[in-house]
Amino acid sequence: MNDLFATIIKEAIRRKIKSSESFDELKKEICGHFGVTAPRNANIRDFYEQSLALGNSKDFSRGRKKAELLLLKKILKSKNVRTLSGVAVVAVLTKQYPCRGKCLYCPTEKEMPKSYLSNEPAVMRAITVNFDPYRQVQKRLRALEINGHDIDKIELIVMGGTFSDLPKKYQYNFIAECYRAANNYSLDVRRLKNQRRRTSTLLREQKRNETAKHRIIGLTPETRPDTLDEKEINFYRELGATRVEIGVQSIFDDVLKRNRRGHDVAQTIKATKLLKNAGFKVSYHMMPGLLGSNFKKDLKMFKEIFSNPDFQPDLIKIYPCVVTRNSDLYKLWKLGKYKALTNKNAEKLICEIKKFVPPYVRISRLIRDIPATSIVAGPNISNLRQLIQNKGIKCNCIRCREIRGNYTTKDKITLNRIDYNASGGKEIYLEYVSPDHRKLYSVMRLRIASPYRRPTSTKKKTSDVNGFAVIREVHTYGKLLNLGAKNKNSPQHAGLGKKLIIEAEKIAKKEFNCQKISVIAGIGVREYYRNLGYKLKNTYMTKNI
Known part of the structure; x- marks a missing residue:
C-alpha cells in the first residue's frame, strides 16, 4: 500500500495538481491501473507526513519547491x-x-x-x-x-x-x-x-x-x-x-x-x-x-x-x-x-x-x-x-463574521469598539474588522471588574482580578498556524492579538486609572504573555501598567 501512496504523491507533484477534484481524478486513474480501490486522502496524507518526519521523502520531494509540497498538503486536508x-x-x-x-x-x-x-x-x-x-x-x-x-x-x-x-x-x-x-x-x-x-x-x-x-x-x-x-x-x-x-x-x-x-x-x-x-x-x-x-x-x-x-x-x-x-x-x-x-x-x-x-x-x-x-x-x-x-x-x-480562510494581505482592517454594562461591571469589546464589519479578524474582551474575592477557606490572598482590569479573551480567527509558524495568508500572522492587548492596556490605564491588568490566560499561552511583560501570579498573568 505504501508503494501506491508514494506513486500517487509523486505523480501529483509531477503534474502540479492544484485542486481536490484533479487529485481525485488522479487517484482513480492510478488505482484503476493497479486494480485497487482508491485510498482515503487521510491515509495518503498520513503516509506523506510520516515520510517527511522520518526523512524518507526524497523520492517525491527532491527538486520540488516548498510551495508545491505545501499545496499538496492543503489538497489532502479535509474539513x-x-x-x-x-x-x-x-x-x-x-x-x-x-x-x-x-x-x-x-x-x-x-x-x-x-x-x-x-x-x-x-x-x-x-x-x-x-x-x-x-x-x-x-x-x-x-x-x-x-x-x-x-x-x-x-x-x-x-x-x-x-x-x-x-x-x-x-x-x-x-x-x-x-x-x-x-x-x-x-x-x-x-x-x-x-x-x-x-x-x-x-x-x-x-x-x-x-x-x-x-x-x-x-x-x-x-x-x-x-x-x-x-x-x-x-x-x-x-x-x-x-x-x-x-x-x-x-x-x-x-x-x-x-x-x-x-x-x-x-x-x-x-x-x-x-x-x-x-x-x-x-x-x-x-x-x-x-x-x-x-x-x-x-x-x-x-x-x-x-x-x-x-x-x-x-x-x-x-x-x-x-x-x-x-x-x-x-x-x-x-x-x-x-x-x-x-x-x-x-x-x-x-x-x-x-x-x-x-x-x-x-x-x-x-x-x-x-x-x-x-x-x-x-x-x-x-x-x-x-x-x-x-x-x-x-x-x-x-x-457568522469570522474570516476563516478568506484572509488576504490586501484586506483593509479597522478597529471597532463596543462598550456595555454587564453583571455589575464594565465590558469593553474590541474587534478588528473589515470596514463594513462583515469580516471579523480578531477580538478582545476587557472587563473592569467589580470586586471578586477568593473564599476565606483558601490560603491564597485576594484574587488578582480584584479592583482592576481583566482581559477575558483574546482570539484571532482564520487558519490555525502552528506555534512559531509564519503564513502571510492567515490573520494569525498579522500580530492583531498583540495590538489588541496593547490597546486594552491603554484603555485600562487612561480611562479607568487602573494600575495593573490581568489575563485569564490558558496554560498553553502563558509563555506568549510572558513575552509581553506579564508575570504569573496565582493563576493569572498580571502586569503593572
Whole structure:
C-alpha cells in the first residue's frame, strides 16, 4: 500500500495538481491501473507526513519547491472548518456519574454520562476508550492530524453533564491526564499505541504544557448555575479553565420549575457575575421549546439575555428541546400533555434570534448533535445552520463574521469598539474588522471588574482580578498556524492579538486609572504573555501598567 501512496504523491507533484477534484481524478486513474480501490486522502496524507518526519521523502520531494509540497498538503486536508476558527477543538467526556438534576427532558441512558446518548458522535468516540481522558485526547488529536489539521493550539471542551458534581479527585486527575496526553503527543504516537502509563500531577503537567509542542490554550467545563460559588470558581482556575458553559436553559422561573431544573434564575444571574468577575468567558446553553414555554416566550427570552445586564453571555449554544424515549418528558408527550417544537418553528425562531444577536456574542451551536433516529419529537434537522444561511438572513454574531480562510494581505482592517454594562461591571469589546464589519479578524474582551474575592477557606490572598482590569479573551480567527509558524495568508500572522492587548492596556490605564491588568490566560499561552511583560501570579498573568 505504501508503494501506491508514494506513486500517487509523486505523480501529483509531477503534474502540479492544484485542486481536490484533479487529485481525485488522479487517484482513480492510478488505482484503476493497479486494480485497487482508491485510498482515503487521510491515509495518503498520513503516509506523506510520516515520510517527511522520518526523512524518507526524497523520492517525491527532491527538486520540488516548498510551495508545491505545501499545496499538496492543503489538497489532502479535509474539513477545513475544524481549525478555521484559529484553534483545534478537542472534546472529551467524563464517565457516568450521578447528577443533582432531575430534569424532565433529560435522556437518562444506563452507563452514559447524564444527558448524553450512546449514539452521539462524541460519546461514541469516548466509549471506544472507556472514557479514558488520556486516550480520548490522543485519539482526537490523531484524527485531526491525519486529516491535515494543525494541532499545536488546542481548545479542550470537557463534556459529560455537570462537571462540578463529579468527585474532586476525579476532576483533578481527569484534567491532569488531558494535559499529559497533549504533552506526550508527537509523531511517534502513531507507532506507540500502548504507551507506558504513569501517574503525574496536575501542576507538573501544566508546567510542561506551557512550553509543549501541543498546548492547551483554553479549557471549558460544563456545569449547572447552582453549582457555582467562589470556591468552585477558584478550583476551576486551578484546573486551568478559561471558559465555563452553563446549562441555563430558560430565564423564567415558572418554566424552570415545570421542567424540574432544580434552580432558579437568580442562581443563573449570580453565577454569571461570579464568572465574569473572575475573568471567565461565559457560555449559555439555551433550550427553546420547553414544557410551559411557547414561541413568543422563547423569543422574549433571547431578547432578554442579550439586553439585560444581568445576563449578557459571551457565547450561546441553542439546543431546542427534543423528546427521547428514555426521558420523563416522553411519558407526557405520549399522553398528549406536551407538544414539541416543530422543525419549521425552530427554524423560524432561530431566524428571528439571528436578527438581533449582538456582535460581541458567538452562537456556537444551533442544534444539538443527537441522531435523528433517537428523537421521537422535536427538531431533528442536523443542517439547520445551512438552511438558515440559504435564506440570506444577516447575522452579526461572531461565528457568522469570522474570516476563516478568506484572509488576504490586501484586506483593509479597522478597529471597532463596543462598550456595555454587564453583571455589575464594565465590558469593553474590541474587534478588528473589515470596514463594513462583515469580516471579523480578531477580538478582545476587557472587563473592569467589580470586586471578586477568593473564599476565606483558601490560603491564597485576594484574587488578582480584584479592583482592576481583566482581559477575558483574546482570539484571532482564520487558519490555525502552528506555534512559531509564519503564513502571510492567515490573520494569525498579522500580530492583531498583540495590538489588541496593547490597546486594552491603554484603555485600562487612561480611562479607568487602573494600575495593573490581568489575563485569564490558558496554560498553553502563558509563555506568549510572558513575552509581553506579564508575570504569573496565582493563576493569572498580571502586569503593572
